[in-house]
Amino acid sequence: MAHVKVFDTTLRDGEQSPGVNLNKLEKLEIAKQLEKLGVDIMEAGFPASSQNEFESVQEIARTVKNSSVTGLARAKKSDIDTAWEALKDASEPRLHVFLATSPIHMTHKLKKTPDEVIETAVAMVEYARERFPQVEWSAEDACRSDKEFLVRIIEKVIDAGATVVNLPDTVGYTTPYEYGELFRYVKENVPNIDRVSLSCHCHDDLGMAVANSLAAIENGATQIEGTINGIGERAGNASIEEIAVALQIRNNFYEHSTNLVLNEIKRTSDLVSKFTGMVVPGNKAIVGKNAFAHESGIHQDGMMKNASTYEIITPEMVGIGASNMVLGKHSGRHAFEDKVKSLGYDLSEEKLKDAFKAFKSLTDRKKDVTDEDLFTILTDVQTDSSDAAKYKLEAFQVQYSSANIPTATVAMTTPEYTRVETAGTGQGSVEAIYNTLEALIHEDIHLEDYRLSSVGEGRDALAEVHVRLTVNGTAASGRGAAQDVLEASANAFLNAVNRVILNQQLLNKQSAPV
Numbered sequence: 001m002a003h004v005k006v007f008d009t010t011l012r013d014g015e016q017s018p019g020v021n022l023n024k025l026e027k028l029e030i031a032k033q034l035e036k037l038g039v040d041i042m043e044a045g046f047p048a049s050s051q052n053e054f055e056s057v058q059e060i061a062r063t064v065k066n067s068s069v070t071g072l073a074r075a076k077k078s079d080i081d082t083a084w085e086a087l088k089d090a091s092e093p094r095l096h097v098f099l100a101t102s103p104i105h106m107t108h109k110l111k112k113t114p115d116e117v118i119e120t121a122v123a124m125v126e127y128a129r130e131r132f133p134q135v136e137w138s139a140e141d142a143c144r145s146d147k148e149f150l151v152r153i154i155e156k157v158i159d160a161g162a163t164v165v166n167l168p169d170t171v172g173y174t175t176p177y178e179y180g181e182l183f184r185y186v187k188e189n190v191p192n193i194d195r196v197s198l199s200c201h202c203h204d205d206l207g208m209a210v211a212n213s214l215a216a217i218e219n220g221a222t223q224i225e226g227t228i229n230g231i232g233e234r235a236g237n238a239s240i241e242e243i244a245v246a247l248q249i250r251n252n253f254y255e256h257s258t259n260l261v262l263n264e265i266k267r268t269s270d271l272v273s274k275f276t277g278m279v280v281p282g283n284k285a286i287v288g289k290n291a292f293a294h295e296s297g298i299h300q301d302g303m304m305k306n307a308s309t310y311e312i313i314t315p316e317m318v319g320i321g322a323s324n325m326v327l328g329k330h331s332g333r334h335a336f337e338d339k340v341k342s343l344g345y346d347l348s349e350e351k352l353k354d355a356f357k358a359f360k361s362l363t364d365r366k367k368d369v370t371d372e373d374l375f376t377i378l379t380d381v382q383t384d385s386s387d388a389a390k391y392k393l394e395a396f397q398v399q400y401s402s403a404n405i406p407t408a409t410v411a412m413t414t415p416e417y418t419r420v421e422t423a424g425t426g427q428g429s430v431e432a433i434y435n436t437l438e439a440l441i442h443e444d445i446h447l448e449d450y451r452l453s454s455v456g457e458g459r460d461a462l463a464e465v466h467v468r469l470t471v472n473g474t475a476a477s478g479r480g481a482a483q484d485v486l487e488a489s490a491n492a493f494l495n496a497v498n499r500v501i502l503n504q505q506l507l508n509k510q511s512a513p514v
């Protein structure tokens with residue numbers, strides 16, 4: 001069985017999904033989970049893009065030990081220098097530098113001739129290799145590039161020291177047959193190709209990203225790139241969990257395996273979905289809610305007689321339906337701590353105290369606290385920057401009747417630690433709360449999207465709200481959970497506003513990256 005490396009770009013290409021803006025703590029939690037999942041390489045971000053991004057990449061590089069951490073750079077010395085500063089403490093610092101090779105990109109975007117593109121790519125790979133032991137070079141828009149030109153530039157960047165060559169389908173244009181052909185052509189025509197890993201990177205514009213990645217593996221790719229849940233630019237990237245499980249279930253056909261710990265897939269998918277606010281569609285392969293549900297009578301009958309009649313993947317393989325022992329009102333601190341550990345959380349004493357408090361307050365109102373509830377409480381506590389100055393909801397009241405105008409009264413503390421209070425109205429209860437919060441915050445806030453879901457089942461389930469706002473023109477997403485829909489709505493709104501405020505505070509405090 002040959003081995004194929006997994007390069008995860010959830011925190012870079014995935015984070016480029018419209019409306020997604022993860023904070024530093026969330027990125028770090030996702031990185032730790034990706035390490036548990038066993039990805040060989042994780043792209044933590046694009047360090048030169050902002051000070052915040054630089055710091056996130058640096059923190060991930062310093063924390064993650066069992067995966068190689070990489071960062072993206074344009075073919076520019078300053079980007080490479082910044083990436084080095086962010087990544088130099090990683091256990092295996094790695095750079096991902098890219099330059100477009102298609103006529104359309106070279107002419108219109110880069111305004112360079114093919115020879116100038118070769119010269120720049122070679123110079124930047126050589127420059128990067130002065131620092132980084134591992135340098136991946138990507139031929140952006142490879143699938144719309146001239147194959148002979150690709151062969152020429154790839155040979156030169158390998159001589160310049162590239163250790164990985166990536167052929168991205170940047171615009172999701174190619175078909176499995178063509179992409180496989182491209183890999184075969186490069187393998188057969190680049191004389192020094194055996195000195196590097198050959199990587200595939202597919203976007204899903206035509207819904208073929210996973211099929212294209214598998215075709216690349218069949219034709220010599222030794223590394224696959226993608227994201228959890230397939231999130232990413234436009235229609236997204238190839239979904240890593242789909243490729244890994246396809247390789248496992250159809251190993252008789254593909255004869256390639258990955259290092260992924262498959263039963264960490266569900267948890268990774270849940271974490272990414274929660275933090276990004278990108279809901280996994282019910283019918284999504286591997287991780288969708290319905291992926292293991294059997295509705296028709298004939299299927300249910302077959303399943304009861306023998307699960308393999310209609311189920312090619314067991315839910316357990318991908319980490320679904322592991323123990324769901326509930327806790328409740330009478331569960332003490334000891335049982336809670338055991339549960340927290342068994343769910344894979346490693347919380348500081350202080351965060352554990354906060355989590356226990358949140359758990360106890362939930363048991364006052366909810367009989368059974370499930371793993372799903374705890375996942376929500378624990379991830380929220382874990383990623384709450386409790387020491388930062390921010391808006392905090394203290395109390396609120398809503399008056400609603402079908403005959404009168406809904407009115408909200410809200411009390412909260414500001415980032416300056418002052419308590420403020422006012423009342424406002426709206427067409428509905430949520431709007432009344434949002435109008436009142438906006439009046440207290442004194443910023444120009446627009447609600448772009450609002451989504452409500454329940455955590456688990458039952459009338460007493462936790463409510464979870466995801467919102468997308470613009471605050472003075474800056475987009476931010478936020479999430480909030482509570483047992484009450486209105487409280488969850490208020491929390492989500494403030495969570496989004498706080499992200500913008502915290503970013504502004506950071507910008508004011510910090511100088512530019514090195």
Ligand code: KIV
Pocket residue numbers: 013072098138140141168169170171201203
């Ligand atoms: O899709 C793409 O071409 C990319 C490059 C930066 C590798 O994401």
Ligand code: ZN
Pocket residue numbers: 013168170201203
């Ligand atoms: Zn991409």
